[in-house]
Amino acid sequence: MNEYDSNRILDIVKQIGYHKTEFLSEANCFLLNTCHIRDKAREKVYHEIGRVKKNFRSKAKPLVIVTGCVAQAENEEMLKKEPFIDLVIGPQAYHKINDKINEYLNKKKRFEETEFDAYAKFDYLNKIQNSLGKTSSFLTIQEGCDKFCNFCVVPFTRGPEYSRPFDEIFYEAKTLAESGVKEIILLGQNVNAYNFEKYKLSDLILEIEKLPQIRRIRYTTSHPKDMTKDLIDVYGVSKKLMPLVHLPVQSGSNKILASMNRKHTIEDYLEIYENLKEINPLIEFSSDFIIGYPGENDEDFKYTLELVKKIKFINSFSFIFSPRPGTVAANLNLVKKEISSKRLLIIQKELFENQIKKNKELENKKIDVLIENKLKRGDQFFGRSDLMTPVILDGEEKDVGKIVKVKIIRSNQNTLFGEKLKTSNLKVA
Numbered sequence: 001m002n003e004y005d006s007n008r009i010l011d012i013v014k015q016i017g018y019h020k021t022e023f024l025s026e027a028n029c030f031l032l033n034t035c036h037i038r039d040k041a042r043e044k045v046y047h048e049i050g051r052v053k054k055n056f057r058s059k060a061k062p063l064v065i066v067t068g069c070v071a072q073a074e075n076e077e078m079l080k081k082e083p084f085i086d087l088v089i090g091p092q093a094y095h096k097i098n099d100k101i102n103e104y105l106n107k108k109k110r111f112e113e114t115e116f117d118a119y120a121k122f123d124y125l126n127k128i129q130n131s132l133g134k135t136s137s138f139l140t141i142q143e144g145c146d147k148f149c150n151f152c153v154v155p156f157t158r159g160p161e162y163s164r165p166f167d168e169i170f171y172e173a174k175t176l177a178e179s180g181v182k183e184i185i186l187l188g189q190n191v192n193a194y195n196f197e198k199y200k201l202s203d204l205i206l207e208i209e210k211l212p213q214i215r216r217i218r219y220t221t222s223h224p225k226d227m228t229k230d231l232i233d234v235y236g237v238s239k240k241l242m243p244l245v246h247l248p249v250q251s252g253s254n255k256i257l258a259s260m261n262r263k264h265t266i267e268d269y270l271e272i273y274e275n276l277k278e279i280n281p282l283i284e285f286s287s288d289f290i291i292g293y294p295g296e297n298d299e300d301f302k303y304t305l306e307l308v309k310k311i312k313f314i315n316s317f318s319f320i321f322s323p324r325p326g327t328v329a330a331n332l333n334l335v336k337k338e339i340s341s342k343r344l345l346i347i348q349k350e351l352f353e354n355q356i357k358k359n360k361e362l363e364n365k366k367i368d369v370l371i372e373n374k375l376k377r378g379d380q381f382f383g384r385s386d387l388m389t390p391v392i393l394d395g396e397e398k399d400v401g402k403i404v405k406v407k408i409i410r411s412n413q414n415t416l417f418g419e420k421l422k423t424s425n426l427k428v429a
């Protein structure tokens with residue numbers, strides 16, 4: 001979501017003359033769009049600002065803006081703590097950024113703007129064009145969260161659940177399609193909680209896939225509680241919804257799930273898995289795991305490991321629990337670091353082995369790859385399989401934006417390497 005937001009912020013500030021530079025030292029405005037999910041988010045922001053400061057020690061100070069969820073969580077504290085920061089703008093207020101920059105430049109007075117105003121934000125974003133011309137593009141359909149998992153800051157930093165109007169999303173998808181986008185990734189903190197009037201995520205998928213230019217549709221991040229029958233059934237009828245289901249489970253233990261306030265059980269999760277596999281046996285699951293959540297004992301961890309062995313997740317994320325200030329879990333007793341670290345190694349070994357095995361199974365097979373771009377170095381190209389796995393191949397400039405048949409020659413844990421089959425270039429649109 002931050003990548004989407006950063007691109008939209010760039011679209012907005014272009015209107016008042018800013019453009020992107022690859023060279024820090026030539027910037028006259030430095031904008032840091034921050035994420036609060038990862039460990040030590042605040043510290044990383046101040047560290048990054050310190051790095052910029054050093055670069056500008058003997059030069060005119062650039063305008064320094066912090067946006068995103070750390071900005072929301074810290075707000076005026078940031079201005080007090082770091083005088084080098086000029087503006088602090090929350091994730092639901094970045095549509096006002098040009099006015100805020102002008103206000104600052106006129107008055108030379110530092111301030112923060114962290115109002116929750118998702119409706120006004122998206123209303124504004126509808127009026128600007130997507131200028132980046134990418135093959136694969138995010139499209140935010142929903143923001144915020146009402147689930148209040150005990151470890152998570154999102155309900156506090158992104159606010160309550162808000163679903164964008166159906167027609168506006170379709171209009172944005174159409175604009176993206178007409179500007180060369182072939183794959184749309186529908187985004188939301190709770191994307192499958194999308195609910196606007198009578199429309200749900202399943203309706204959006206079926207509507208967007210009518211756009212002939214769009215060849216692939218994905219969505220992230222979803223919650224097991226919102227994997228409703230209509231959404232599961234879409235996997236049986238959609239021609240463009242990709243067969244990778246990213247569905248965070250967090251733990252394999254019902255006791256820990258209840259303590260996390262996840263609002264689903266392992267039985268619920270397995271039922272979703274079985275139902276989807278019945279519709280399409282080629283569907284694969286990826287997930288997020290929190291290891292060493294407070295109260296996790298050996299038996300709880302054993303349940304998580306059993307789940308990983310059963311589902312054989314690919315492309316997954318696993319982290320040791322780290323407390324976020326202001327959340328319920330921040331007040332709970334931590335599992336000893338050495339125990340969590342040991343469990344993380346065990347779970348990652350299992351996840352990585354699954355992945356290596358799945359990638360290996362594709363060697364000497366032909367798969368469809370959507371080519372996204374040429375690699376910066378060399379003559380090779382980058383694309384993704386239908387399961388989102390990165391593929392590196394020899395190709396041609398004209399292949400960018402096309403789905404091509406690729407024979408996989410070799411693989412490693414994260415990447416497939418292949419060669420394009422000349423006769424079967426599938427033209428897009």
Ligand code: SF4
Nearest residue numbers: 145147148149152154
């Ligand atoms: S459902 Fe996701 S975004 Fe919402 S509180 Fe839980 S982890 Fe955070």
